Amino acid sequence: MSRCANHPYDAQIPKYQSSKIVKSHLCHIVQFGVDDFESVKTTPWEGVRNFEARNLMKEMVPGDKILFYHSNCKNPGIAGFAEVSKEAYPDYTAWDSSHPYFDPKTKQDDPKWFMIDATFVSRAQHFVPLSLLRYIADSSGAEPPDEVGYIGAKGVKAIKAMPLVTRGRLSVQRVDEEAWSVVQTLAEQGGWEDMPLGKKSTGKGKSVKKAALGGSRQGTKEQDGAEQDEEAVSEGERHPQAAASRAKKRKFDGAQDEQGSAEAAPRRRSARVKK
DNA sequence: GCCAACGTTGGC
DNA sequence: GCCAACGTTGGC
Numbered sequence: 626m627s628r629c630a631n632h633p634y635d636a637q638i639p640k641y642q643s644s645k646i647v648k649s650h651l652c653h654i655v656q657f658g659v660d661d662f663e664s665v666k667t668t669p670w671e672g673v674r675n676f677e678a679r680n681l682m683k684e685m686v687p688g689d690k691i692l693f694y695h696s697n698c699k700n701p702g703i704a705g706f707a708e709v710s711k712e713a714y715p716d717y718t719a720w721d722s723s724h725p726y727f728d729p730k731t732k733q734d735d736p737k738w739f740m741i742d743a744t745f746v747s748r749a750q751h752f753v754p755l756s757l758l759r760y761i762a763d764s765s766g767a768e769p770p771d772e773v774g775y776i777g778a779k780g781v782k783a784i785k786a787m788p789l790v791t792r793g794r795l796s797v798q799r800v801d802e803e804a805w806s807v808v809q810t811l812a813e814q815g816g817w818e819d820m821p822l823g824k825k826s827t828g829k830g831k832s833v834k835k836a837a838l839g840g841s842r843q844g845t846k847e848q849d850g851a852e853q854d855e856e857a858v859s860e861g862e863r864h865p866q867a868a869a870s871r872a873k874k875r876k877f878d879g880a881q882d883e884q885g886s887a888e889a890a891p892r893r894r895s896a897r898v899k900k
Numbered sequence: 901g902c903c904a905a906c907g908t909t910g911g912c
Numbered sequence: 913g914c915c916a917a918c919g920t921t922g923g924c
Contacts, residue, residue, distance in 0.1 A: 701910085794909060912915090
């Protein structure tokens with residue numbers, strides 16, 4: 626759709642004013658955490674270079690909710706909530722040879738990569754670490770640990786089904802209503818501070834990156850087709866499952882990353898929506 | 901179109 | 913820094 630008319634190249638500048646592109650070895654890494662997101666408010670979700678993730682973004686419509694996830698950092702997890710503010714349009718960073726996400730194989734008259742615009746909604750009052758979700762997902766019982774007993778067996782079930790837990794690497798994945806609800810509740814209630822998660826779960830951790838998981842569409846529930854689409858993988862991707870999150874970029878172009886500067890440096894984001 | 905090798909991602 | 917999972921590339 627829209628091409629870049631509405632998004633001149635400059636449109637992305639704001640994002641980089643607060644985030645950083647780090648060049649190391651042959652890769653560039655874009656760090657973008659919840660702090661950056663909160664200050665920028667709306668940002669194009671550029672750099673997704675994975676077909677499955679890209680197809681999921683194409684399904685998103687304004688209003689779809691997004692879970693913003695910090696990946697590639699010491700304490701990965703969900704740091705905030707956002708929503709899709711512009712449907713998929715060509716990712717212009719793919720055509721800029723000086724950009725970390727440049728992809729020499731795509732042309733402007735035949736866009737290969739797309740991005741959506743994501744608008745910050747709120748921070749997670751309690752950072753929800755991946756380690757917590759994993760801990761819950763790995764437990765054999767149907768009931769949650771006492772510390773987060775409020776999510777109930779239904780919450781445990783929803784977490785166990787999350788792609789974030791079952792497959793990990795896709796930068797953009799679907800989040801069903803139940804999972805969305807549990808994550809939101811966890812973020813509001815907290816309570817796992819004393820659990821043996823291995824890493825700290827305060828959210829203050831150090832580096833964070835940006836990543837998001839998508840959200841569900843609000844209100845409407847469309848069908849829930851959520852599962853259906855899977856993307857057909859067009860060209861490349863054939864494995865429906867795997868793709869986890871990543872959006873990578875090409876070889877030396879950059880990818881995202883993170884690292885953190887001291888404390889916060891989230892990087893990528895991914896957004897997914899469910900429908 | 902299949903398959904092996906290689907490169908990347910991303911959690912730990 | 914290491915390792916496992918996965919995607920991509922390229923030969924046949």
